[in-house]
Amino acid sequence: MPQENLTPLHKLMKKRYFIYGFALLLVAYLVYYRIEANQKLSGGKGGGKPQGKGDEKPVNVSAIVVKGENYQENIEVSGSIEANEMVTLHSEASGLIQNIYFKEGAAVSKGAILLKINDKDLQAQLQQAKTKEKLSATTEQRAKLLLAKSAISAEEYDVALADLNLLKAQTQLVQVMLDKTTLRAPFSGKVSLRNVSVGEYLNPSTAIATLVAVNPVKVVFSVPEKYASQIKNNQTIHFSIEGSTQKYSASIFAIEPNINTQTRTLKIKALAANAQQLLLPGSFAKVSISLAMQKNAILIPSEAVVPVLQGKTVFISKNGKALQVPIQSTNRSDSRIVVSEGLKVGDTVLTTGAMVLKPESPLNVTLNSNN
16 A cells, blocks of 8 residues: 555554564564573583583582580579568467567567567466465475474375465466567568557457568579489579679579479579578579580581471581481580480581582582581
């Protein structure tokens, strides 16, 4: 069709065909270019051979040579600080509180008077009992003289003696009741905030205050049952408390004779000096325990371990190629793990490249120290 006879619609269609054709040629060129590039990467065009495993470029990796060493495992558990002794103070007698002799939060010594109940009625009873006892003692002495002169029978003397002993017992009973009106500290320690006031009527069921002995203090904690056989009396532990960087030590003095079947743990108590009274009962304690020394243990860096579905593996270098082996680990430190199965002394364990390696990959190994 002559150019001058083309309508505007035909001209537009012709222009579109030109654009579509150009786009197809461009796509074809790009596909061709990509094919050429792939062929060059795999050995070149026109008779080149694909690169096989034998021609694979070695991977640069770092490694250590496994050696046996002495390793002392440390375990960390949570515990708490407890008072060495603690008791809630109660009065054995009832009555009005006459005096309170302790200051809240203050230290008291064993035997110190803490509280006094009004005892006027008991004092009167004691005086009466002592008077009767004195009179009976005089009667008994007279009866003894008369018996010596055979002026009375032995039976009459026995009655006088029995009366004296009965009155002595009554005097002792009143004295015991009188002693109960005085509350004394059962041991040295600190008294908590009190719950009573002077003039209040006190019953034996009323809690007056709490007395705690805080030097030394007990450190109470539990360890998993697998460590039970490694915990001994007099073993030293170390611990710290919240809000302080100071390290404290304690000595184990009591071990529960049985495992808790619900938590599968063993409860332990240790005693720690607290002369400065910085350790408060109820505080949280982070306890560190050093277990028995393990000889010829195999330790490898944590970064060498590759987690898998079935457990853990590492890559070792064998005959210049990568070999993936499963391992079993028992414990770990901050940067290394203890391997119980899967490795032996002399193995070359790869510490880098584990995530990109595959079995049989050729290696270019650089040995590092495993300390």
